[in-house]
Amino acid sequence: MAATDSNARRASSSGRTRWILGAVIVLVLGAIAFDTKVVTIGGEEDLRQQAFNPDRYGTEQFPRIRDDVVERAPDAAQLATELAEDKKATMAKYGTPTSIGAVMPVTFTGVVGEGKSGIFDVSVAGLPEGSKVRVQTGPAINGTDLRDFPGDIAFGQFKNQIEFQNAGSGINRAMAAEVLDGLDRDALPGKTVTVSGVFNLINPKNWLVTPVAFEVQG
Numbered sequence: 770m771a772a773t774d775s776n777a778r779r780a781s782s783s784g785r786t787r788w789i790l791g792a793v794i795v796l797v798l799g800a801i802a803f804d805t806k807v808v809t810i811g812g813e814e815d816l817r818q819q820a821f822n823p824d825r826y827g828t829e830q831f832p833r834i835r836d837d838v839v840e841r842a843p844d845a846a847q848l849a850t851e852l853a854e855d856k857k858a859t860m861a862k863y864g865t866p867t868s869i870g871a872v873m874p875v876t877f878t879g880v881v882g883e884g885k886s887g888i889f890d891v892s893v894a895g896l897p898e899g900s901k902v903r904v905q906t907g908p909a910i911n912g913t914d915l916r917d918f919p920g921d922i923a924f925g926q927f928k929n930q931i932e933f934q935n936a937g938s939g940i941n942r943a944m945a946a947e948v949l950d951g952l953d954r955d956a957l958p959g960k961t962v963t964v965s966g967v968f969n970l971i972n973p974k975n976w977l978v979t980p981v982a983f984e985v986q987g
Contacts (some may be wrong), residue, residue, distance in 0.1 A: 827939030835981040845877035876965040905964030913937035
């Protein structure tokens, strides 16, 4: 009888141990499942976990930057007149402040002159004497004016200065792919062009425009 009772106690203890062990396993698995985020391949969370891709970023951002520039851009002659009257007020009216000057939108039609390294002079009627307008046509597009114009792309959104700089380069490349692809630069001198774009206003009489729209007439 004693042996039978001992066997029964061992069986009961073994059963309780298995039950406790099973319960612990269930709790652990439940905790893991609760703390696990399901990430769909190609979904938003998946993209966030990937390394920063400046070209993807540029492709995403450029359309709304282009639309914003086109909507806000005054005619070059009007902009020049307002700058001459009150530079500070005009910068506040149209531009986006930066650490140096402000990024200004503008639209103009003019005749292309000489060019060097993809940067062409454009003669625009109605500007004050001594004014100079140049436009970037690539292949390389320099500067961060397109990145800085919206005013909501900030350093704090990126991991470091390199990513922040690369974001601007990605936007520039997206613009070039959409706006300047196939442009015959050798044939530009003497042509009439209509351009919308942005420039950093440092010297009111010297504008280096990065385009968001570039149309060659004729």
